[in-house]
Amino acid sequence: MTEQPTFHIDTLELGPMENFVYLIQDHKSGRAAVVDPAWDVDRIVELAKQRGVEITDILLTHSHHDHINGIEELLQHYDAQMHLTHAEAKFWDRYLDLPTLHHGGDVITLGDTEIRVLHTPGHTPGSACFHVGDQLIAGDTLFVFGCGRCDLSGGDPEQMYQTLRHIHSDLPGNTILLPGHNYAIKPTSTLDEQVSGNPFLHFHDSGRFVQYRMHVHDRNRNDPYGPVSQQEVDALEL
Ligand SMILES: [Fe+2]
Secondary structure (H helix, E strand, C coil): CCCCCCEEEEEEEECCCCEEEEEEEECCCCEEEEECCCCCHHHHHHHHHHHCCEEEEEECCCCCHHHHCCHHHHHHHCCCEEEEEHHHHHHCCCCCCCCEEECCCCEEEECCEEEEEEECCCCCCCCEEEEECCEEEEECCEECCEECCCCCCCCCHHHHHHHHHHHHHHCCCCCEEEECECCECCCCEEHHHHHHHCHHHCCCCHHHHHHHHHHHHHHHCCCCECCCCHHHHHCCCC
């Protein structure tokens, strides 16, 4: 008999930038964690009420405006604890009201559900992914058939290259990818499917990756993103 998961994740697509906001709900305790509360807090609160859960935690994949602009309003509804990485707190020049700061590898406990924090720098210095069960909530690190840009303040394409290598090598192929934006032909995918169709997972050296991420990709691809083969990437003159 396969074990039933202790949790359920609902997805909301909110705001003008097609952000995905996730609500992780622990069945037994009735606790819930919102990942990247932004844009339309009423919808988040409404969903939590519908599900009969209490939002006790706020998890941030990173500190960009489009992922955090609902925090204050959400805190008017729930006394929730905020979580982010040490590195992102250092990068984020704003007052933080006693958040819990994490290193990669830390586990956030939500009732019976364990959420593992992965420190995944590249898009920002303290970007995080949250690994829960067989699902990876990836923020702006890994998108379906894409990855986060590295040309904004704190971005680093060399780090992104290493981060994506780690995700590829450390997580099982059947891991379900839950990205931070709806930029692709479908909202979710598996790591296996990304390994075969995500151009950013087709590089074997950081030099070519950096060139592609920083100077080539945005001029040659438009969303919604679809699969790109290994051969297509190998044929690029970079
Ligand atoms: Fe971002």
